[in-house]
Each structure stands twice: as C-alpha cells, then as structure tokens.
Amino acid sequence: MNAEMRPKHVGSRVPRREDPRLLTGEGRFVADLMGPGTLHLAIRRSEHGHARIMRIGTEAAAAMPGVVAVVTASGLAGALQPVHATSRMPRYQATATRALAEGKLRYVGEPVAAVLATSRYLAEDAAEMIEVEAEPLPELSDPEAAALPDAPVLNPGTSSNILVERVFGRGAVEEVLMGAAVRVGGRFRFRRKAPVAIEPRACLAEVEKGSGRLTLHSSTQVPGILRDALSEALDLPGHLIRVVAPDVGGGFGGKASLYPEELLVCALARRFRKTIGWIADRLEDLVSTSHGFDEIVDAELGLDADGGLAALTAEILGDVGAGSIYPWTAALEPVQVASFLPGPYRLPAYRGSVRAVATSKAPTGPYRGVGRPIAAFVMERLMDMAAARLGLDPVEIRRRNLIRPEEFPYKIGSGIVWDRSGFHESLEAACKAGGYAALREEQAKLRAEGRKVGVGIACYAELTGIGSRISAAPGMPINTGTETARIELDSTGAVTARFGVASHGQGLETTLAQVIADELGARLQDIHIVQGDSAAVPHGTGTYASRSAVLAGGAATLAARTLRAKVTEAAAHLLEASPGDLEAHDSRVMVAGTDRGLSFREVARAVYSEMGRFPRDARPELEASETYDPYFGTTASATHLAVVEVDPGTYGVRLLRYVVAEDCGKMINPMVVDGQVHGGVAQGIGAALLEEVVYDERSQIVTASLVDYSIPTAAEIPRMLVHHVESGPAPTLGGFRGMGEGGTIGAPAAIANALSDALGISVQELPATAERLFRATNL
Amino acid sequence: MTTIRLTVNGEQHEAEAEPRMLLSDFLRGPLGLTGTHVGCEHGVCGACTILLDGASVRSCLCLAVQADGCTVETVEALGTPAALSPLQEAFRAHHALQCGFCTPGMLMTATDMLRNHPLTTEEEVREALSGNLCRCTGYQHIVDAVMAVARTRA
Ligand code: FES
Numbered sequence: 067m068n069a070e071m072r073p074k075h076v077g078s079r080v081p082r083r084e085d086p087r088l089l090t091g092e093g094r095f096v097a098d099l100m101g102p103g104t105l106h107l108a109i110r111r112s113e114h115g116h117a118r119i120m121r122i123g124t125e126a127a128a129a130m131p132g133v134v135a136v137v138t139a140s141g142l143a144g145a146l147q148p149v150h151a152t153s154r155m156p157r158y159q160a161t162a163t164r165a166l167a168e169g170k171l172r173y174v175g176e177p178v179a180a181v182l183a184t185s186r187y188l189a190e191d192a193a194e195m196i197e198v199e200a201e202p203l204p205e206l207s208d209p210e211a212a213a214l215p216d217a218p219v220l221n222p223g224t225s226s227n228i229l230v231e232r233v234f235g236r237g238a239v240e241e242v243l244m245g246a247a248v249r250v251g252g253r254f255r256f257r258r259k260a261p262v263a264i265e266p267r268a269c270l271a272e273v274e275k276g277s278g279r280l281t282l283h284s285s286t287q288v289p290g291i292l293r294d295a296l297s298e299a300l301d302l303p304g305h306l307i308r309v310v311a312p313d314v315g316g317g318f319g320g321k322a323s324l325y326p327e328e329l330l331v332c333a334l335a336r337r338f339r340k341t342i343g344w345i346a347d348r349l350e351d352l353v354s355t356s357h358g359f360d361e362i363v364d365a366e367l368g369l370d371a372d373g374g375l376a377a378l379t380a381e382i383l384g385d386v387g388a389g390s391i392y393p394w395t396a397a398l399e400p401v402q403v404a405s406f407l408p409g410p411y412r413l414p415a416y417r418g419s420v421r422a423v424a425t426s427k428a429p430t431g432p433y434r435g436v437g438r439p440i441a442a443f444v445m446e447r448l449m450d451m452a453a454a455r456l457g458l459d460p461v462e463i464r465r466r467n468l469i470r471p472e473e474f475p476y477k478i479g480s481g482i483v484w485d486r487s488g489f490h491e492s493l494e495a496a497c498k499a500g501g502y503a504a505l506r507e508e509q510a511k512l513r514a515e516g517r518k519v520g521v522g523i524a525c526y527a528e529l530t531g532i533g534s535r536i537s538a539a540p541g542m543p544i545n546t547g548t549e550t551a552r553i554e555l556d557s558t559g560a561v562t563a564r565f566g567v568a569s570h571g572q573g574l575e576t577t578l579a580q581v582i583a584d585e586l587g588a589r590l591q592d593i594h595i596v597q598g599d600s601a602a603v604p605h606g607t608g609t610y611a612s613r614s615a616v617l618a619g620g621a622a623t624l625a626a627r628t629l630r631a632k633v634t635e636a637a638a639h640l641l642e643a644s645p646g647d648l649e650a651h652d653s654r655v656m657v658a659g660t661d662r663g664l665s666f667r668e669v670a671r672a673v674y675s676e677m678g679r680f681p682r683d684a685r686p687e688l689e690a691s692e693t694y695d696p697y698f699g700t701t702a703s704a705t706h707l708a709v710v711e712v713d714p715g716t717y718g719v720r721l722l723r724y725v726v727a728e729d730c731g732k733m734i735n736p737m738v739v740d741g742q743v744h745g746g747v748a749q750g751i752g753a754a755l756l757e758e759v760v761y762d763e764r765s766q767i768v769t770a771s772l773v774d775y776s777i778p779t780a781a782e783i784p785r786m787l788v789h790h791v792e793s794g795p796a797p798t799l800g801g802f803r804g805m806g807e808g809g810t811i812g813a814p815a816a817i818a819n820a821l822s823d824a825l826g827i828s829v830q831e832l833p834a835t836a837e838r839l840f841r842a843t844n845l
Numbered sequence: 846m847t848t849i850r851l852t853v854n855g856e857q858h859e860a861e862a863e864p865r866m867l868l869s870d871f872l873r874g875p876l877g878l879t880g881t882h883v884g885c886e887h888g889v890c891g892a893c894t895i896l897l898d899g900a901s902v903r904s905c906l907c908l909a910v911q912a913d914g915c916t917v918e919t920v921e922a923l924g925t926p927a928a929l930s931p932l933q934e935a936f937r938a939h940h941a942l943q944c945g946f947c948t949p950g951m952l953m954t955a956t957d958m959l960r961n962h963p964l965t966t967e968e969e970v971r972e973a974l975s976g977n978l979c980r981c982t983g984y985q986h987i988v989d990a991v992m993a994v995a996r997t998r999a
C-alpha cells in the first residue's frame with residue numbers, strides 16, 4: 067500500500083483511549099486522591115455582600131474534635147503573597163486575589179477563614195463554629211448604581227468600581243446612523259451564569275519529604291498558569307512546584323483561573339508538612355466558582371434601504387463581580403462582547419464602548435463562549451428586528467450582509483481580522499439541512515391552528531487557536547499563544563509525547579495521539595500522551611479558549627515530524643539505505659515498495675542498547691521538542707437554526723428542531739467534534755431558557771443549589787443535527803480550527819430569535835423564562 | 846460508630862461508620878470504591894447513583910446505616926477496562942462520555958432502566974435519564990448508546 071492510500075488516523079472516529087478507565091470507575095479525580103492521613107480543609111465563607119471585618123473568633127472552632135488548625139488571613143502573613151491579575155490596558159484597575167479575606171468582605175462566599183481537621187465532616191462542623199463579626203457596608207448589587215461616581219467603592223486601592231473602560235471602533239458612527247434609512251435598537255440583558263461542571267472544584271497539596279517539593283493536584287484547566295502563579299505567591303522556584311490536573315470532571319472556563327483554595331492548600335501543606343485536600347460541595351461551587359456573562363448592552367443598528375448594514379453603536383456594561391480573576395482580569399468578558407459584536411458581517415462604522423463594573427457578587431471569569439454569546443445575541447436580534455422593519459426574510463438579510471468569500475481577510479470595526487471561513491456556506495447548509503422553506507410553510511399551517519411556533523437563525527464567527535500576536539484575554543500580560551510538544555522514542559520503541567494542555571473531557575489523549583500517529587508513522591497503541599502536568603514541558607498554560615486542537619495539534623505535528631526524520635535517519639544507517647527511500651508507518655521504517663525494514667523497537671534497541679551500531683559521533687538522539695505559534699489564530703464560524711413551540715397556557719418552551727452548520731476546518735476526530743457541538747449547544751440552550759444566577763438587592767445569592775440553578779436534562783435538549791462544512795484550508799498547521807465553544811455562542815441567539823418569531827415579541831433578556839415570555843407578550 | 850455489614854458487588858464488607866455518614870462517602874472512603882462520584886450531595890445531579898437491593902438510588906441521599914444488610918451494586922460491578930460490559934461498550938462506541946464524571950451514575954441509572962422498562966422510544970430514554978445531569982455531552986450520544994443497548998434486548 068502506498069502512503070496516500072494508507073488509512074489516516076486524523077479524520078477518523080477513533081474510540082477514545084480515556085474511556086475504559088472512566089467507564090469502569092477507575093478514573094482518578096482529585097477527590098479520589100484523598101487517602102487516609104489526608105487533612106481536610108473546610109472554609110468559612112462570607113455571609114455578607116459587603117462588610118468590614120471586625121473580629122474573627124476561632125477559639126470555639128479550634129476546640130472541636132479532630133481540628134488541627136484554624137487559619138485566618140493574619141495567620142498566613144509571610145507565607146503567601148497576594149496575586150494580581152495585571153493588564154496592559156490603559157485605565158485598568160487591578161484587584162488582588164487572596165487566599166483569605168483581609169479587612170473587608172466583598173461578596174457572599176468569599177473565603178474568610180479555614181479549618182484543617184482529620185475528616186471533612188469534622189472540618190465542616192468546626193467551620194460553622196468560627197465567629198465572624200462584621201459591620202455591614204452598603205452592598206453593590208445593581209451594576210448601573212455601582213458605576214455611578216458617588217457609589218461606595220468595593221475594592222480597597224481602587225478609585226471607583228469601574229475596573230476597565232474602553233472604546234473600540236471606526237467610522238463616523240453618529241453621522242451614518244443619523245442618515246440611515248432604518249434604525250433598530252434597544253436594551254439587551256444577558257443574565258449571569260454558573261459553569262456547573264458536574265465535578266465540583268477540588269484540590270490537594272502534598273509536600274515530598276526530604277526534597278520539600280510541593281505537588282498541587284487540582285481539578286483545573288490550567289496547571290501551567292497555576293505553577294507560575296504559585297511560584298510568585300510562594301516565592302519558590304518552579305522546580306519545587308508541580309501542578310497536576312488528573313482526570314478533571316468538566317471545566318467550561320470555571321476551572322481556568324487561580325482560586326483562593328489552591329493558594330490555601332499549598333501554603334498550609336508547606337506549613338504543616340501534611341497532605342491537605344479540599345473538595346467543594348455544590349453550594350460552595352455555585353457561590354465561589356467564577357460566574358459567566360452578565361451584561362447590559364444598549365445598542366443601535368442603522369441600515370440602508372436595501373438592508374445593508376451601515377453603522378452599529380453599543381454601550382456595554384459588564385457586571386464583573388467583586389474583582390478581577392487571575393490571570394484573565396475583569397476585562398475578559400465584557401471587552402470580548404465589544405470585540406465580537408460586529409460579527410460575521412460587512413459593517414462600515416462601529417463604536418463599542420465598554421465598562422467593567424465591580425459589584426458585591428462572585429467574580430466573573432471565563433465561561434464557554436466568553437462574551438461572544440452576548441455579542442451574537444445582541445447582533446442577531448438586531449438583524450431580525452431590522453429584517454422585520456424592512457420586510458425581509460431573516461435569511462435574506464443575512465445573505466446580503468455576510469462577508470463574501472472574496473472579501474477575506476476582513477477586518478471588523480473592533481480590529482479583529484476574519485480569515486477565510488464558511489460564513490455563507492454555513493448559512494446555506496443550515497437552511498438546507500433544516501429544510502428552511504418547508505419549515506416556513508409548515509409554520510404558517512401550525513400558526514393557522516393557533517400554535518405558537520417560531521423559527522430562529524443565528525450566524526456568528528469566532529477567533530480560535532489564538533497565537534502570540536494577541537492575548538487570549540485583552541491586555542493580559544501572559545503568553546497563551548504558543549504550545550510546546552516534547553516527544554521521545556524510548557529504548558523499547560515506545561513513544562511518549564508531553565504537552566502543556568490539560569484535558570477535562572475533550573479527549574486530548576486520543577486526538578493528539580491521532581495526530582502523532584499520522585505524522586510519526588507510529589501505531590496508536592505505542593503512543594502515550596502526557597498532559598495536565600506542569601512538569602511535562604518548561605512552559606505550558608492549559609486548555610481554554612478553543613486552543614488545544616490548533617496549538618497542541620500544531621506542536622504535535624512539528625515535533626513528530628522532527629522525530630520521524632531522526633528515526634528515519636537512524637534506520638537508514640542501520641539498513642544501509644538512503645533516508646529518501648524509507649517510509650515510516652505502523653511503528654516501522656520500511657524501504658519503500660519492499661518488505662525490508664526495521665520496527666521502531668529494533669531501531670531504538672540499536673540506538674540505545676546495542677554498542678557499536680553507530681559511530682561514536684553519529685549516535686542519534688531519538689527525541690524532539692517543538693513549539694508552535696499560530697500567531698493570529700483562525701476563524702471558526704457557524705449558523706444555528708432553532709425551531710421552538712411555546713405553550714400558550716404555560717409559556718413553557720419546547721425545542722422542536724435544532725440544526726448547526728459549522729466550519730471548524732479539518733476535524734481530527736469527527737465523533738469528538740460532534741460531542742463538543744452537542745455539549746456547547748446544550749449549554750447555550752440552558753443559558754437561553756433556564757439558567758440564571760440570582761442575587762437579591764442585598765447581594766445575597768438565592769440560587770445556591772441545583773434546585774434553584776437548573777441546568778438542562780436529557781428531557782429538555784432536542785436531538786441536534788450537526789452539519790460540517792469545510793470552506794477551505796485553515797491557515798493553521800494541520801488545517802484545524804478551534805471549536806470547543808461555538809455551540810454556546812450560537813444557541814442563545816437562535817433561540818431568542820425563534821421565541822420572538824413564535825410570540826411576535828422581541829426577546830431582549832435571557833434566560834427567556836416562562837414568566838419573562840408571559841410578561842413580554844401580555845404586559 | 847456503628848458497624849455496617851453489606852454486600853457490595855458480590856462481596857461481603859464490614860466497616861465502621863458514624864450514623865450521619867452518607868452512603869456515598871462510605872462507599873468512597875472506608876470501602877475505597879471511588880467509582881461512585883459525588884456531584885452535588887443534595888440529590889439533583891445523579892452522579893452518585895447506585896443500585897440498592899436492585900433499585901437505582903442516590904447514594905448521597907442515603908445514610909450508610911440504612912444500607913446495613915443490603916445488597917449494593919456500583920459501577921465497579923459492570924466491567925473492567927479490559928472487558929467492558931455491553932452497556933459500557935455502547936457508551937464508548939457512541940462517545941457517550943466526555944469528562945466521565947457523570948458516567949458512573951448514568952451507567953447505573955441506565956442499568957436499572959434497561960432491566961425494568963421497555964425503552965422503545967427516544968422520548969422514553971430521555972425521560973429515563975432525566976434524573977442524571979451531564980454538562981458535557983448534550984445527552985444525544987448517551988441517548989444513542991442506551992437506545993442501542995435497548996434494541997439488542999430480547
Ligand atoms: S451527588 Fe447525589 S445526586 Fe448529586
């Protein structure tokens with residue numbers, strides 16, 4: 067068989083290598099590592115939205131059975147430096163990430179004190195006995211009030227609650243708007259979400275006897291970022307700190323930041339020279355894991371008489387909670403809304419002004435989609451509002467405005483550049499797969515019977531696999547744009563490849579092995595992938611921002627190619643053949659067109675173990691380390707089509723059909739891609755219809771259980787039809803585009819449009835609960 | 846402390862527990878069966894689902910003492926990495942798991958449902974699984990896997 071005809075691993079539905087252990091209960095999650103002798107940490111959290119700490123009484127707690135220590139901020143003095151998420155952005159005000167509150171309490175759930183005890187039950191008993199005396203200060207619950215110049219300031223060291231303020235844009239927006247034939251606009255509200263990975267956050271720190279080396283096992287997406295932050299906070303060299311993310315039970319952005327509990331277990335493990343573990347219960351997870359989204363957007367769109375977009379203006383107010391989360395900063399979420407608002411459309415004039423405002427709520431951070439679900443919701447509603455005013459079909463107005471193939475690369479008003487992506491192809495594919503024309507006829511029939519059926523379309527584009535040219539979070543000074551792979555062939559002929567990424571459900575142990583198998587010519591079973599371990603490579607960050615397939619896939623490709631050349635050269639020497647005549651496949655190097663060759667095992671044995679097979683100065687190194695930097699990143703895009711029916715009695719919503727047509731470039735494993743789309747859409751459906759973190763006017767969180775914060779079950783999620791279009795080669799190595807977040811970006815917009823269509827209203831607040839739909843329709 | 850005797854996955858066990866200890870913690874701690882996961886500890890997520898005397902229950906809503914004298918089946922009873930059960934095989938073939946944290950509970954719920962219900966339509970399968978939360982998969986592949994097994998039954 068020649069090389070072209072040989073089946074490739076990339077592009078096939080390879081069953082995942084993670085599955086056997088996860089299916090049999092043999093996975094290792096952090097909570098599974100709490101062996102006998104582990105001390106359990108329990109945390110006493112703030113019950114106030116905003117208060118000054120007067121006294122923390124620890125005596126009663128310390129006297130409880132099984133208690134080893136009770137710790138407050140003053141007890142940590144000298145052991146830990148606070149960590150600051152800094153930014154290059156002008157007028158950015160940094161806030162500190164501390165292990166325990168100092169001086170003030172800023173949100174319900176903020177860690178105040180900690181108990182170490184011999185069991186989790188005893189630690190929690192004792193935590194309740196800690197007396198926290200605090201003098202209440204005015205809570206900052208409403209972000210608009212918190213942004214006023216005379217509002218009380220939440221964070222010491224800042225001059226106001228406005229942590230970030232920025233304006234993006236181009237063109238004479240006001241002028242163009244004034245002259246536009248049609249203007250549509252209004253206020254849009256996207257409520258706060260919780261990521262809700264089914265595994266609550268957990269971490270465990272241990273200190274190796276003798277060396278003093280600290281290992282933090284954490285249910286995190288970013289072991290590399292944590293290692294570097296801990297090195298600063300603990301003032302230790304990196305070789306004394308290792309951060310391992312074992313099996314991680316979902317993340318969605320909620321596990322992509324540094325948390326106080328991680329600082330705590332590390333500092334205390336070093337002090338007590340004991341293994342110390344903390345497992346969040348669901349209440350803690352809901353009040354303390356970074357929340358997502360939460361913006362108010364006032365927007366106006368102007369169009370010419372033919373429905374061509376002319377100008378867009380938007381004021382974005384991000385309710386970012388108590389302060390910046392490390393390393394992403396409070397800019398991440400609301401600035402991303404402004405960056406992506408123009409969407410995949412030709413839009414000459416744009417101005418987006420954004421403010422990130424601190425409030426007495428848990429900090430927001432990355433959550434699947436980051437900013438873009440809001441951007442798509444606002445823009446796609448405006449498109450439908452404009453279509454209705456102009457008497458155009460929603461598909462037609464998009465057709466007229468989507469950037470055309472010959473217009474790429476296209477720079478949008480916020481400065482982001484789209485490379486060639488299947489904007490039109492996705493729209494047409496979604497309409498075809500969803501049977502759009504027939505749908506409209508069917509809808510008319512059902513409507514005549516009095517049924518409230520609506521069809522909604524949403525188009526969006528996102529930047530994925532972002533390289534070193536721009537930061538994954540605007541202004542953030544850490545490099546998220548490169549990825550290193552280290553690969554080696556050991557003396558048995560087995561391959562180990564190490565990465566800085568950290569899988570938390572994506573199946574990277576499988577997909578990266580697929581890439582390496584093809585590029586190196588090795589069998590899958592001979593390849594071991596090391597990920598989720600800060601010791602794997604000198605610099606790594608982790609898995610977030612739809613980066614891993616693009617960046618780690620690229621690094622894997624480069625490193626495997628280099629190693630393949632080395633193995634081939636060694637085999638050429640052994641076979642007395644020319645390297646050009648050799649080809650590697652199935653973990654063998656063969657003389658092309660013959661059955662003469664050597665297995666990787668034979669080559670490795672000759673190189674490492676058999677003396678005299680190579681001249682002394684020509685002994686090959688069977689290893690390679692390569693770094694990949696996609697520099698700009700690449701565009702991924704999709705169209706979502708939703709069909710909904712609203713019960714006129716209860717205003718309950720049923721999704722009748724859901725179609726996604728997306729361009730994610732070349733797929734490494736189509737099965738994994740489909741799974742990512744399904745999961746993303748399900749989260750988008752939750753965001754559109756069900757999920758809302760609610761704080762009352764005193765900044766008390768009232769959704770601190772899964773009864774009050776409900777996420778979709780199998781009964782609410784419809785069967786989804788996913789259609790892949792490939793518009794052309796992506797500029798990335800391997801041709802991969804990122805696709806981990808897209809589902810969540812498109813779904814809220816498509817559903818808001820479908821609901822608006824069904825009820826003849828304009829849905830401008832999500833989630834569109836039954837009560838909100840009832841009010842919008844009747845009041 | 847109370848002594849609890851029970852049969853887990855066909856083996857007799859005896860261990861001490863405080864009266865307030867949850868069955869989920871008892872299985873994971875003293876018995877070392879960490880395959881049963883804990884996602885909420887308030888009876889919503891279903892990650893902790895086990896079979897107690899044959900019926901699927903949430904082990905975070907039971908006390909260990911309530912299981913005294915009972916028969917328990919956990920995910921560890923189904924198959925091994927080298928020899929997956931047909932249901933586990935179906936989950937793998939249909940990519941019904943991503944992070945795998947909800948998976949043990951899903952498998953135990955599905956085991957109960959497949960034993961006791963016809964599960965002939967997709968709607969029935971979705972209803973049967975609606976007490977188990979999964980945040981990764983959007984459920985479609987899980988539904989496909991369970992339907993595939995349901996179809997192979999006599
Ligand atoms: S842990 Fe028992 S139902 Fe969630």
Ligand code: FES
Binds near residue numbers: 315571942944980
């Ligand atoms: S696979 Fe992650 S929660 Fe279900």
